[in-house]
Amino acid sequence: MSERVLSGVQPTGRLHIGNYYGAIRQWAAGQESGAENFFCIVDLHALTVPTAPEALRESVLYTAAAYLACGIDPQKSVVFRQSPVAEHAELQWILGCMTPLGWLNRMTQFKEKTQRDKQLNCLGLYSYPVLMAADILLYHATRVPVGEDQKQHIELARDIALAVNGRVGQELFTIPEPAVAREAARVMSLRDGREKMSKSAPSDYSRINLTDSDDEIFFKIARAKTDSIPGLTYDPENRPEVANLIRIYAAASGVTPSQVEAEYEGAGASAFKHALTDRLVADVAPIRDGIRRLYDDGRAHLLAVLREGEGKAREVAGRTLREVKEAVGLWAE
Ligand code: TYM
Numbered sequence: 001m002s003e004r005v006l007s008g009v010q011p012t013g014r015l016h017i018g019n020y021y022g023a024i025r026q027w028a029a030g031q032e033s034g035a036e037n038f039f040c041i042v043d044l045h046a047l048t049v050p051t052a053p054e055a056l057r058e059s060v061l062y063t064a065a066a067y068l069a070c071g072i073d074p075q076k077s078v079v080f081r082q083s084p085v086a087e088h089a090e091l092q093w094i095l096g097c098m099t100p101l102g103w104l105n106r107m108t109q110f111k112e113k114t115q116r117d118k119q120l121n122c123l124g125l126y127s128y129p130v131l132m133a134a135d136i137l138l139y140h141a142t143r144v145p146v147g148e149d150q151k152q153h154i155e156l157a158r159d160i161a162l163a164v165n166g167r168v169g170q171e172l173f174t175i176p177e178p179a180v181a182r183e184a185a186r187v188m189s190l191r192d193g194r195e196k197m198s199k200s201a202p203s204d205y206s207r208i209n210l211t212d213s214d215d216e217i218f219f220k221i222a223r224a225k226t227d228s229i230p231g232l233t234y235d236p237e238n239r240p241e242v243a244n245l246i247r248i249y250a251a252a253s254g255v256t257p258s259q260v261e262a263e264y265e266g267a268g269a270s271a272f273k274h275a276l277t278d279r280l281v282a283d284v285a286p287i288r289d290g291i292r293r294l295y296d297d298g299r300a301h302l303l304a305v306l307r308e309g310e311g312k313a314r315e316v317a318g319r320t321l322r323e324v325k326e327a328v329g330l331w332a333e
Contacts, residue, residue: 003035004174006141008042008082011059012049013199015066016207017280020287021184021251022147028071030145037077038139038313039067041306044082044089045132048125049200062295064302066210069290080309082135087317091134092127094324095160098167099130103156109149133157138317140174148185149196154178168327184251190224193240208280210287217284221245221277226269234261242269245276252279 007027009019031037041063046056060081067079082088104110107129114120136144136157144154154176161173189195189206197207205220212220225241234257236243246257249272253260264272294302325332 003033003143004038004139004141005030005035005143005145006038006040006136006139006176007145008040008045008135009063009067010042010045011056011063012046012051013059014209014211015063016187016197016199016209017248017284018147018184018187018197018207019199020070020210020283021248022181022187023145024067024070024072025184026145026179026181027077028073030143031071031073031076035143038141038316039072039077039079040082040135040313041067041080042082042132042135045128048122048128049120061299061302062291064306065291065294065298066287068294068302068305069287070210074305074309078309078312079305080313081306084310085313085317087138087314087321088131088134091138091317091321091324092131094328095133095137095164096127096130098164099133099156099160103159104129106152107156108152129153129156130160133160136176137161137173138320139313140316140320141176142174143179144176145179145181147187148180151178151180170327172324172327181251183247183257187248187251188240188244190220190241190244192225193242193244208284210284211291212284212288214281214285217280218277221273221280222270224273232261232264232267232269232272234258245272249276249279252276252283 005027007023009015009023027037027039041060043056043060046059064079068074072079104126110126110128113125132153133156136154137160146154155178158175161175165172187197189197189201191203191206195201201207205223208217208220224245226245227239227242229239232242232246233239234243234246243257246260249260250257264275322332
């Protein structure tokens with residue numbers, strides 16, 4: 001079978017350069033590889049955090065606009081919403097009945113999220129990775145391009161697939177492989193080099209959003225935390241904030257951190273920050289303009305893209321779910 005790529009973004013908050021360099025840029029580049037591509041907006045996952053209904057609907061459209069503005073081409077990729085393809089939720093139930101609690105108890109993201117916010121203690125958040133496994137396994141995805149924070153969830157999807165295949169005695173599911181970007185696997189906060197850059201962090205100064213203006217990018221990079229050690233050296237252990245900026249520069253320029261270090265070692269922090277700002281503006285400005293254009297004037301187009309994607313997704317998902325139902329002993333209509 002040819003390569004099948006599936007990935008997704010949870011539509012909560014605005015997307016940032018971590019989402020772009022860590023995930024969506026890889027999706028866009030991979031469209032030329034001849035693989036079949038499925039890019040989902042995982043609105044059911046978004047319900048795991050309290051969100052106002054109107055804000056969630058807007059966030060779905062904004063995320064669709066961001067996909068297209070980042071170079072996802074609906075002629076080459078299936079772009080769709082998760083919730084109308086009911087097979088995701090159905091398969092999640094079946095997989096949930098075959099997933100030991102011990103496997104879910106190992107998930108670090110659940111632990112981190114619930115430790116940070118004690119109100120987030122619903123069953124949906126706990127079973128979140130099982131829904132994610134359903135997203136992946138329904139499409140027989142061979143490759144799942146994601147940031148490092150999602151790798152453990154994909155390993156769980158692999159474990160579930162192997163366990164179910166073993167139990168039903170057939171190759172019901174394809175075993176997916178995670179694909180993680182090199183320098184941008186984990187883009188860190190601009191305020192704290194030990195925290196991940198995140199949509200939900202309270203300070204907007206911790207991230208560069210894909211909708212930031214050139215001035216905002218300039219000010220955020222100017223204010224990005226560094227340290228008092230002179231010169232630019234790549235030392236992730238002792239200089240996490242500087243190392244993060246170097247890796248962001250490397251990701252934006254397609255070079256390695258040691259090449260960045262060699263180029264800017266003698267330069268001051270401010271010269272390096274100016275160069276980094278220029279790189280980021282070059283990438284973010286066209287995406288920002290594309291998002292604005294699509295989001296403000298292209299809503300009908302976005303809805304049409306999502307509807308068309310939904311039809312194509314449902315065909316594949318429906319076929320897989322019928323096979324699964326048959327294999328586990330449910331009547332498959
Ligand atoms: P989400 O919405 O948190 O993030 C979307 C993608 O961006 C990556 N990412 C990052 N990469 C590098 N540095 C960062 N600071 C950073 N922050 C986020 C994420 O790894 C992800 O690839 N559970 C998923 C959505 C999902 C999914 C799926 C993904 C649901 N079903 C099936 C793949 C396949 C999530 O919440 O991603």
